[in-house]
Amino acid sequence: MAGTLTFLRTTEQQGVSAELLRPYLELMRRRLDGGGGAEGLTFPVDLLAR
Structure with missing residues (x-):
């Protein structure tokens, strides 16, 4: 996230x-703030499924 900007x-x-x-x-x-920093790049699927 450090290089996001x-x-x-x-x-x-x-x-x-940058729309998408x-x-x-x-x-x-959100995932990093929740302590999920060691996961792969597919974790947003988990967030969207909730």
Whole structure:
């Protein structure tokens, strides 16, 4: 998550929409805040299934 702002800024500077990335990154932030930092990148499916 440390590089999230840089990643989003670079995406936008390259003319790529961050529209789909923002919700995913928010789910990542929620999971990390809940102590799930050791999981793989598919964990948002678990959050959406709840």
